[in-house]
Amino acid sequence: MREQAAYLIVVRAAIAALGDRNTSYLTHREIDATIALAPQIRWVGTEDARIDGYDGVWVVPGTPYRDEDAVMAAIRFAREEGMPILGTCGGFQHMAVEYARNVLGIAGAAHAETEPDGETIVVGALACSLVGQERTVIPVPETRLAAICGSEPFAGFHFCNYGLAADLPGVVVSAHAEDAGVEAFELPDHPFYLATLFQPQVGTAERGSLHPVLSALLAAVSGAGAARPA
Numbered sequence: 001m002r003e004q005a006a007y008l009i010v011v012r013a014a015i016a017a018l019g020d021r022n023t024s025y026l027t028h029r030e031i032d033a034t035i036a037l038a039p040q041i042r043w044v045g046t047e048d049a050r051i052d053g054y055d056g057v058w059v060v061p062g063t064p065y066r067d068e069d070a071v072m073a074a075i076r077f078a079r080e081e082g083m084p085i086l087g088t089c090g091g092f093q094h095m096a097v098e099y100a101r102n103v104l105g106i107a108g109a110a111h112a113e114t115e116p117d118g119e120t121i122v123v124g125a126l127a128c129s130l131v132g133q134e135r136t137v138i139p140v141p142e143t144r145l146a147a148i149c150g151s152e153p154f155a156g157f158h159f160c161n162y163g164l165a166a167d168l169p170g171v172v173v174s175a176h177a178e179d180a181g182v183e184a185f186e187l188p189d190h191p192f193y194l195a196t197l198f199q200p201q202v203g204t205a206e207r208g209s210l211h212p213v214l215s216a217l218l219a220a221v222s223g224a225g226a227a228r229p230a
Contacts, residue, residue: 013055013221016044018074019062019090027061027089027159030201037210038218049074056084056192056221058214059091061159061199064114072098079103084192084220086213089160092195093123096164096185103170113162124165126180130158130197135177137184137198143174144194145184148216156183156198163197192220 017035021043022028035041041058044051049070051057057078065071075098078085087095093111100109100122110118112125137156139146156177164182175184180197187193200211210218 013040014053015041015056015058015084015217015221016051016054016074017041017058017060018044018046018049018051018071019060020046020066022062025062025159027199027202030199030203031060034201034204034210034214037208038214040218046070051077051083054083056217057086058217059085059087059094061089061091063090063093063111065090065094068094068114072101076102079187079190079193082191084217085190085194086192086217087195088199088201089158089197092184092197093160093162093164095193095195096166096168097122099168099171100166104168109166111162112165120166122164122166122168123162126161126163128179129161130180131161133158135180135183135198137175137177139175139184140173143172143184144186144188144192144216145174145196145213148212156196156200157202158198159202160197192217 017031046065046067051074071094075095097109097111100106106120108119109122111123112121134155134157136153138153139149139151141151171185172188173182174186177183184196200213204211
């Protein structure tokens with residue numbers, strides 16, 4: 001993966017980190033570290049999930065969400081309105097279910113964590129737990145993720161038990177892992193719509209730098225020249 005230097009992010013636009021903050025989670029402490037580097041990212045709890053006043057949204061890990069319907073509505077709003085959106089781990093999973101329901105017309109599309117007896121399981125249990133695990137993420141050439149992270153495989157941190165369990169016609173799979181399935185998908189005709197099973201904030205922000213995926217979200221929100229070297 002491309003090396004990422006320490007950056008001072010110069011962005012006026014605000015990005016909602018949509019999720020239910022819990023500092024007992026390593027992954028949420030790492031989001032706090034990311035916000036320290038990019039303070040225009042702001043926590044927004046799912047029980048107050050209004051994102052229409054923001055310029056971008058990062059649907060963060062930590063499921064089940066307190067208000068899953070509000071998260072789904074926010075994802076749909078960002079997808080339909082062309083708002084830059086990144087979903088990681090639980091965000092990845094919910095972006096998959098929202099797309100299946102509202103684009104593919106699968107009314108019974110379900111997440112096995114909250115609807116284990118759902119009609120059509122789009123997000124299902126992984127063959128083995130990825131809680132606290134790293135996997136080798138393999139980008140697909142000529143995708144947005146490859147443009148962001150480079151074409152070489154890289155280590156991705158995971159903290160999840162669920163992954164994509166169904167095909168999603170119309171989305172582009174932009175990364176996979178040999179023992180973890182689909183690692184990322186995107187919509188090429190959207191200004192910035194990217195979902196990753198791996199969690200890009202872990203292990204980077206604490207070292208004073210942002211993962212390329214997060215820098216790309218900031219750039220998508222703020223336009224060209226979103227970041228300059230510190």
